Amino acid sequence: MTDVPTEADAPIPLRDAAEQYGATYARLQKAAHDGRLVVDRRIGKNVLVRPSEVQRFLRENGRTRASQSQPSLQEAPLGKIITITTLKGGTGKTTTTFNLGAAFAEQGKRVLMIDIDPQANLTQLCGLTPAPEPTLATAIMQWLRQRAKTLDQTIVETSFGPHAQLVPASLLLSRVERELLHAPRREYVLQELLEDVAPRYDVVLIDTPPSASDLVNNALVAAHEVIIPVIPEPLPVSGLQYSIEDVAKIRETKLNPNLQIRGVLITKVDRRRAQHREAVPQLREAFAGEVHFFDTIIGDATRIVEAQGRQRSVLQYDPSGASSQAYRALVNEVMHEWQPAA
Ligand SMILES: Nc1ncnc2c1ncn2[C@@H]1O[C@H](COP(=O)(O)OP(=O)(O)O)[C@@H](O)[C@H]1O
Numbered sequence: 001m002t003d004v005p006t007e008a009d010a011p012i013p014l015r016d017a018a019e020q021y022g023a024t025y026a027r028l029q030k031a032a033h034d035g036r037l038v039v040d041r042r043i044g045k046n047v048l049v050r051p052s053e054v055q056r057f058l059r060e061n062g063r064t065r066a067s068q069s070q071p072s073l074q075e076a077p078l079g080k081i082i083t084i085t086t087l088k089g090g091t092g093k094t095t096t097t098f099n100l101g102a103a104f105a106e107q108g109k110r111v112l113m114i115d116i117d118p119q120a121n122l123t124q125l126c127g128l129t130p131a132p133e134p135t136l137a138t139a140i141m142q143w144l145r146q147r148a149k150t151l152d153q154t155i156v157e158t159s160f161g162p163h164a165q166l167v168p169a170s171l172l173l174s175r176v177e178r179e180l181l182h183a184p185r186r187e188y189v190l191q192e193l194l195e196d197v198a199p200r201y202d203v204v205l206i207d208t209p210p211s212a213s214d215l216v217n218n219a220l221v222a223a224h225e226v227i228i229p230v231i232p233e234p235l236p237v238s239g240l241q242y243s244i245e246d247v248a249k250i251r252e253t254k255l256n257p258n259l260q261i262r263g264v265l266i267t268k269v270d271r272r273r274a275q276h277r278e279a280v281p282q283l284r285e286a287f288a289g290e291v292h293f294f295d296t297i298i299g300d301a302t303r304i305v306e307a308q309g310r311q312r313s314v315l316q317y318d319p320s321g322a323s324s325q326a327y328r329a330l331v332n333e334v335m336h337e338w339q340p341a342a
Pocket residue numbers: 088089090091092093094095096121210267268269298299300301302304305308
């Protein structure tokens with residue numbers, strides 16, 4: 001790292017910076033206005049900023065200087081549980097869990113990712129074969145049969161760093177799902193299993209299968225907050241309505257009266273497609289007042305897919321790329337409400 005400006009760090013217009021780093025122009029404008037984002041120079045109405053300063057601002061959540069906000073493992077863990085869910089398949093649930101997990105880990109947070117999808121895609125992205133033992137499935141079985149809590153024994157390391165771990169899934173989860181049907185308090189199993197485990201982590205991220213099921217209900221009952229990824233196309237949009245209603249149902253039936261939708265994350269946005277460009281503001285407007293949308297959007301990016309092919313997060317594979325910056329910005333947005341007001 002160097003403080004000497006390099007060509008790659010040449011000042012760029014604020015609007016370009018917003019586009020490049022997946023932040024809203026309004027947010028950067030406001031930060032530049034009140035001095036939290038240091039402006040390189042102003043030419044008339046044009047504001048120029050250095051990319052490194054925008055990165056610092058997004059990394060620091062626009063609140064403090066780098067040196068003040070280094071996370072410390074001395075601090076008590078936050079213990080937040082977030083479920084990533086929608087009924088639609090292919091909207092980026094697993095990709096969001098994986099890269100958000102990496103982005104939290106990069107900030108020094110203690111992260112546990114949980115794969116509760118029998119397809120075990122997250123498990124595979126983490127470089128494990130889909131049938132490792134023990135898994136979440138065996139832990140649930142042992143709870144159902146012997147009231148034994150063995151989730152701890154399923155936890156494995158990931159490549160995201162020493163404080164980022166995974167509870168893997170396997171196909172056995174589909175059998176677990178059938179067993180759950182007849183179990184008493186069947187929606188509360190994951191909550192029970194996490195009771196002693198979650199408080200050791202800053203954040204627990206649960207990746208869900210794309211169907212209404214007892215597995216998904218378990219993930220919704222165990223969580224404090226939900227993130228709903230949606231792609232800007234007509235069918236997933238109606239899926240969003242269902243997902244919002246699903247969370248409301250979990251709250252109203254008192255299965256989890258405090259469950260909050262933390263935000264909707266618009267993903268796989270292809271800016272070359274007019275339909276996608278138009279759909280983003282339309283989507284925000286259609287659901288305005290009903291649900292919060294993250295400022296950050298995730299573009300449709302070859303880098304994300306290439307990284308997955310190598311079982312790496314995009315933050316590991318392309319650390320300075322736009323997608324990595326977007327996931328970092330997303331972490332800041334997610335954590336914003338957890339932190340005491342500045
Ligand atoms: N932002 C993105 N850009 C490009 N491809 C993506 C992006 N997010 C997800 N994908 C790809 O789309 C497919 C579905 O994503 P995935 O995360 O598995 O969705 P889900 O878990 O909701 O089924 C995967 O092949 C994944 O690599």
